[in-house]
Amino acid sequence: MVTYTQDVKENSRIEIWTRAIRKLTVERDKQRILKPNYIRRLWDYAFDEIIPYESPNEEFIESWANFSNNLYESKQPQQLKIAYFCGPEPENDLEIMLELGVQIENVWAIESDKSMYSSALLSAQEKYPSLKIFKGVISELMKVISFKFDIIYLDFTAPLFSKASKPILTINSVFESHSLSDLGVLVVNSSLPDKTDENIELLSAYFRSHAFLEASIYSGDSKDASFVEGADCHGYIGKGEIDENELDEEDSIFEDLIESNFESAYSAFSTHYPTIAASYIQPMLRVGSSSALKRMFLKMNDQEIKSNLRKMVTIPDYDTVDDFESDDTLKVLSGGEVYENHEDFPIWNFILRLKDSKTNLGKYWYQQFTTNKKTLSYLESIQLYDLLRNAQYSYKDTLSKDLSKSIEEIIAALPDKNGGVFCDVPMPHLWIELALNHLGNAHHANMDAHWRAKYKAKSREMYLDLFVFDNCRPLYDWLPMLNLYGKDMAIIERQVIVRACMDAITKQNHYSSFFSYYGANLIGIGTKRWSAFGELKERYDLNV
Secondary structure (H helix, E strand, O other): OOOOOOHHHHHHHHHHHHHHHHHHHOOOHHHHHOOOHHHHHHHHHHHHHHHOOOOOOOOOHHHHHHHHHHHHOOOOHOOEEEEEEEEOOOOHHHHHHOOOOHHHHEEEEEEOOEEEEEHHHHHHHHHHOOOOEOOOOOOHHHOOOOOOOEEEEEEEOOOOOOOOOEEEEHHHHHHHOOEEEEEEOOOOOOOOOOOHHHHHHHHHHHHHOEOOOOOOOOOOOOOOOOEOOOOHOEEEEEOHHHHHOHHOOOOOHHHHHHHHHHHHHHHHHHHHHHHHHHHHHHHHHHHHHOOOHHHHEEOOOOHHHHHHHHOOOOOOOHHOOOOOOOOHHHHOOOOOHHOHHHOHHHHHHHHHHHHHOOHHHHHHHHHHHHHHEEEHHHHEEEEEEEHHHHHEEEEEEHOOHHHHHHHHHHHHHOOOOOOOOOOOOOOOOHHHHHEEEEEEOOEEEHOOOOOOOEEEEEOOEEEEEEEEEEEEEEHHOOOOHHHHHHHHHHHHEEEEEEHHHHHHHHHHHHHOOOOOOOOOOOOOOOOOOOOOOOOOOOOOOOOO
């Protein structure tokens, strides 16, 4: 029987469980994105320095701080509920957990492979007969339990985009089934894929349209954990974007860059994709799958929505338009945004590139992203999210009456609707994102709390990411329903608190998750010593 007790694997387990348990117990307050001290500092900054003509009622910020603290109860190790992929030897991880104070009754081991499940069952019966071992996948487990897990450890032996074990779908299911606690740790371990043409193509397709990339993708240096501008700003083009006969020696091909720095690209993907699943794909999937929730956002019928989505991928015929001044002309010229502004639609473009793929891997993942999950596919969820984010600019007739009215009321209540007051101009898409995240149960990654490593076990390089996800309930539970957003924001104290929370979220996800309130900064980076973006750290090598 294959065993997994190599020294470096054992060290990785110790690192994982020690860090995860410590983060959710003795260091719990540090994991929160909406830290009361930070929100209070923004409150003071707003009313003391930016809008001093407003005389705030301090009871609002005190009430919010108390409300926030009550949502984040302290926890001891024995209170943590844990799910992990156990493999054939569940005792390897369990023994470390128990040494750290975890109570076995709160632990669920998960194994879907028939033979491994049988081995795990035999092993547990001998050593830990009270351990619960579930045969199946985590989304099925969530149907039979009534609680969420504080820590979920997905220990894959394959690359994240493996067709056989489908790790990407498992990561998606964690958020679709609402398996993770409001403040929880998700650990994802996967192997580095082979540097094949189809794997290079998939990573290239994923990153080609992102507005920001980890610097290591360009340099190949794992220490470059900062973010820089995307491929366009560095002069890269993708294969197929230009005729081969028109290429010259000075053209930089993005796929060549990914091939040269393949390990760095996969490392970045391992860290990036789960944040997109949590804060971008899942919220709209939830909203779009409920007719009641969908009506709160969209007023059109399905055929009209599909017509607008087709328009977003259809380049307008500029030659047929003479007058560029009228509203009708501007409406005619809308369309084609997905291609013309492709960095605003990175995941939609990723899936479109998969559609054009000639490889089996690309075709397979295109099928997975376009197959319905209940009532929507992942692609349809992404399209609806992107349509809503752009509705106020080009597709206003898409928005429901209540949401349109709320946005108008919010804008009227803003002291900086035209900019020049706070750091960023608060654009309309922020309020649509707020409503989607509110009702869609978004989880936001805390980049400051993120830890990642790599190690070589047997012949495979393994990539390990420990995410801290925050449901940010002190913001979303603080809000009324979206039809009352405008009246709520008219109270300047409540407006500043909501906007301070959005600032805190985007500070942690400014580059890594482009859709988490991009452009919601009340205060600029470096304006104060405490106004910094979250920093992603380098990937540690556990073999060293």
